[in-house]
């Protein structure tokens with residue numbers, strides 16, 4: 001009988017990581033998680049184990065600690081690493097770029113060094129749509145488009161991708177970069193979801209506000225060249241992202257070097273459409289107050305995912321309505 005594939009998830013106690021852990025345990029992978037619990041939680045790991053009715057190995061390690069990272073990778077002996085750990089707040093990256101660089105780039109260097117020393121030759125990396133910067137046209141963004149990071153956050157992802165590409169070349173290793181668009185939603189059971197304190201993305205903010213009396217939100221710009229005047233983004237359900245990660249795991253052994261895939265739905269939703277979806281899921285009206293445009297906000301940002309469809313066989317299944325419905329289940333059951 002074939003040995004189960006061993007996967008180490010860095011950042012596995014976080015939003016995407018815990019969903020990934022639950023999904024992979026359910027698919028008979030042996031899962032280890034490495035996390036420093038800076039934004040991730042033990043509760044998320046417990047919930048992932050409950051969903052899958054399986055146990056995982058947890059290493060409470062900070063990737064900034066090179067020795068501890070090597071020890072954890074050596075102990076976990078993974079066939080493949082899914083590298084999700086890092087900081088993701090663009091605003092925080094602008095406020096403290098150096099700290100941010102250490103937590104996203106130095107950690108990647110430490111992980112690569114540990115993988116190199118421990119013989120791990122496959123890695124799937126959580127990159128971001130923001131590496132493309134502000135689109136010059138409203139056309140969907142594809143992997144061949146120019147890289148033009150505009151925030152320190154996006155720059156750390158570009159640098160990490162490059163470091164991992166060097167690793168791929170040096171060790172004849174397999175490196176798959178997944179550039180996520182706007183990940184949202186929650187596990188369909190409502191048992192796992194995105195932390196909403198602090199809430200920084202649109203849907204978690206709306207979920208949190210929906211629990212307040214007379215919820216309202218400021219819409220930054222209602223005069224954009226879009227059908228309803230608000231900005232359009234590509235929202236993708238976290239469970240579809242997890243499916244993309246699993247397909248990337250299956251694909252990685254077939255390549256030497258690196259490849260890049262966008263993960264979005266190719267369907268843009270405007271801010272007002274997201275508000276409407278949340279209102280419909282919660283049954284609570286939200287007052288949308290028109291506000292000024294924010295500098296640097298593109299009017300429209302949508303993925304072209306032809307590569308992921310054709311090469312990985314990835315086809316996202318969940319809609320915006322599902323994202324809002326599942327996020328509300330989660331919000332009611334457990335978010336604070």
Ligand SMILES: NC(=O)c1ccc[n+]([C@@H]2O[C@H](COP(=O)([O-])OP(=O)(O)OC[C@H]3O[C@@H](n4cnc5c(N)ncnc54)[C@H](O)[C@@H]3O)[C@@H](O)[C@H]2O)c1
Pocket residue numbers: 010011012013014015016017034035036037038039040041061062063064083084085086087088103107126127128129179180181182183184
């Ligand atoms: N959520 C999105 O919409 C989105 C979009 C694009 C890319 N991404 C990327 O996907 C990855 C996961 O995002 P998420 O939404 O699950 O974020 P998250 O904050 O919920 O998860 C990140 C995890 O990494 C851990 N971590 C942070 N620094 C660490 C360190 N030094 N050592 C060990 N663990 C550390 C945190 O404790 C947390 O569990 C991130 O790299 C993020 O940049 C997310």
